[in-house]
Amino acid sequence: MSRHTIANDTRANDTADDEIVLSVRNLSVEFATGNGYTRVVDDVSFSLRPRETMGIVGESGSGKSVTSMSIMRLIPTPPGRIANGEIVFAGQDLLQLSELEMRRIRGDRISMIFQEPLTALNPAYTIGNQLVEAIRTHREITRKQATERAAELLDLVGIPSPRQRLLDYPHQFSGGMLQRAMIAGALACDPELLIADEPTTALDVTIQAQILELLRRVQEEFGMSMLFISHDLGVIADVCDRVGVMYAGQLVESSDVFELFARPFHPYTEGLLRAMPQHTAGSEELVPIPGTTPDLASVEAQCRFEPRCRHAVAGCGETVVPLETVGAREVRCLRAHHLELEGAS
Amino acid sequence: MTEPTSDTLLEVSGLTKHFPVRGGVLQRTKARVRAVDGLDFTVRRGETLGLVGESGSGKSTTGRLVLRLIEPTAGRVVFDGVDVLKLGRGAMRDMRSRMQMIFQDPYSSLDPQATVADSIGEPLSVHEGLRGAKRDGRVVELLERVGLKPQHLHRYPYEFSGGQRQRICIARALALKPDLLVCDEPVSALDVSIQAQVINLLKSIQRDTGISLLFISHDLSVVRHVSDRIAVMYLGRIVEIGDSEQIYTQPRHPYTETLLSAIPVPNPVTQRRRERILLRGEPPSPLDPPSGCRFHTRCQYAMDVCAVEEPVLAPAGRGSSACHLHDYGPGLGGGTVLDLEPTHRPVPA
């Protein structure tokens, strides 16, 4: 691996704006707590190009789900509020849109699938009913045409005998089938962007493998961009082109997926990789990250990972660390230039 | 099956649990969920047996049956020479001090209204009648053993993170110095970085005390790290049991091979080069498991015999596997399924 030099002037993604599907700029989200507001997403910026899959990886409380919910404008307000930033999709700032305008984009041009498909579906209506509704919300077609389309979609996501399954209620579907149905619903209006928030976390590994395969396939067929939220570096390695790593509300590193795994720039990324059981052979001791994630209500402006960092030196805990561009990558670490971190084995 | 020796702590044979499904006005039994269907395995002293399977495999039920938290439909559980299922109320209570459990969800496994001292002290007051300062003294020792601090003694569960709660649960389970610890998905609810902390803690405790672990998990890559041997379950049965490294690197059963291939490797280069086995369809219902080999409906190597005759666990390598591939068809004869040439892979029906 060659030594990276800082290139302050060259933004790697200096592609024209019209080539960018989604651009999140300086997004900060806060939630009301007992004493004032707590910032759970802090100054997050990233962008997505056409047909690209960007992964956001982080542990619980890292702010990855809140980030994706903000893009859909699904943050409950109050207690939540978007304190700062822009979310530019197809040339317009989603945060400036009225609720009505946003509703036209949601489910049509941007779709989302969730970790628990059962809670996202209404138990009182059939799968077919809900798919037809989803389609007819955005497309002026007849019920019959919509039903036809719904059956096609179920077939597309690999649900056998789709016409009969349209008449089933959500509880008659297994977890894997439900997630397929959710994906069918998300694809209904041929979206430009699909946000997948931990779509396989609640599933068994063999079913997870099926769903990941499906997502990869439909992304290609529909030519959409995908924002893939996960806590699992294995899943990220499987499906993503680029990755952003979040820790305690901040993006600490973003990079091409191969480069990130080959040589992480941020010690937290390295720590996550080393902590994976697959990293360690046989019956050797696993390598945990010591300590626990900080309490967001009391984090300071300096490096939030410093207390758990094995590379921390005097000074790490004192200064504000900006997100810095290094070639085509970004990293939030004072020592990024001096560290040779360990990549995936 | 290994013969019980003096080295054997737990011997389970023919363990079966069928849950009745009731319905209708009279609450009659309409059907039976065959959650666990005839398990045989042993756990040696100081050993960790990993129990792996997906949801519906019966692995969690197995853990509860071993501890007699639910009564089996049939079978025997012999713990240190004593038939646990024949014990009366009092003797069973005494026996409980020797076999303990930790649970998946560290949030619901601690009483929100009880302090750490009350929770960890519960086994001490129930079995040793300890109270007050004496009890708290022991609790402090346990807290320190699991990496918490004495000043945590009078705090409530909501003040702790998931990983810390799981440490509290481990301390509670260790209070009576049991011989067997059943761990039911103990790290599944935890973040990766914390997962490794808890696993290392369990292993260091095992090194110090020689405790045996029955480690239940859906995650084969985690299980590999803690287990000496692994049993793989599918729909209430053990399909393969054997040496941990062997299961991980040279599986003898197609289902084990599938499970392994499904775990994504955190390295895009290797992950995208791997050959993946995508299982067909969904797992069958344990209400009505398939005839013959229960895996035959989804198995890429399924042969005619598989639908008819149920395979039995037979020795294969350093372990046993219940699969017809070893005697019929390609005749693996105990070798790993990874050796099967693609030509041997019959076209899926």
Place this chain on the structure above:
Amino acid sequence: MTATLSPPTIESPAPRRRGSGRLLRRFARNKWGGVAAVYLVLLVLVAIFAPLVAPMDPLAQDLNAVNQPPSAAHWLGADDVGRDILSRIIYGSRVSLIAGVSSVLLSLLVALPIGLVAGYVGGLVDTVVMRLGDALQTLPALVLALTLSAVLGPGLRNATIALAIVFLPTFLRLVRGQVIAIRKETYIEASQSIGTPGLTIMRKRILPNIASPLIVQCAVSMAFALLAEAALSFLGLGVQPPEPSWGRMLATSYTYVYSAGWQVFMPGIAIVVTVLAVTLFADALRDSLGREIRRA
């Protein structure tokens, strides 16, 4: 297809101990709950110290003051035999509080152990207990209270017992339902795996965790008991004359509702305000306890 998002759990630096202080602060945030609490405390003090607080003897008849409207001598007026209404309301608060508190306590005393066992053990015990409870609940509460009082005979004690029986199925159902919910928590299974005896589990693990909904139900029932006692006394089944009770006062004065309306309104206002206070208090209590319990 939309979903709701719950705010992320944020671990705040928690105080060392869960004191009653936080509970109080949270309670105080609800303005009306606070007002209600103050009123109830005052009411209890008034009932206890009735002889010191009341300006006159509640039974003393002043024939010069018969049906007198509120005046300097009788602040709230006097009734048909010239007794001071303010003093009678003050003494009457004792009856209301005793009937309210003791009927609820009595009911709880019976329902708690039975509900705990029914919920914890389940099976046949549970079925039998719950069917009996259902049978009691087929009659409307007040009708049942009336019937029972009529059978048991008049008097404060019997009225209290009748009310306790009326409350029984509600408490049983509540206790049992809560126990069944808590039973599913893993910490109960953990206690069982430790070998903790069932009775100890019920006492130390289940009881504290069902306490808050029970406390709230107690307050709600107490409000009902206040009304019911008034109704029973009004119908002559509760407190017997000449003992003052709010319901009794309503009963004797309603004939004068057009000529001497204040005689009806004064005890009526006392009943309404007290029931309102208890209800507001129960509301505030539920809100503050609710957040206290289910933080995780």
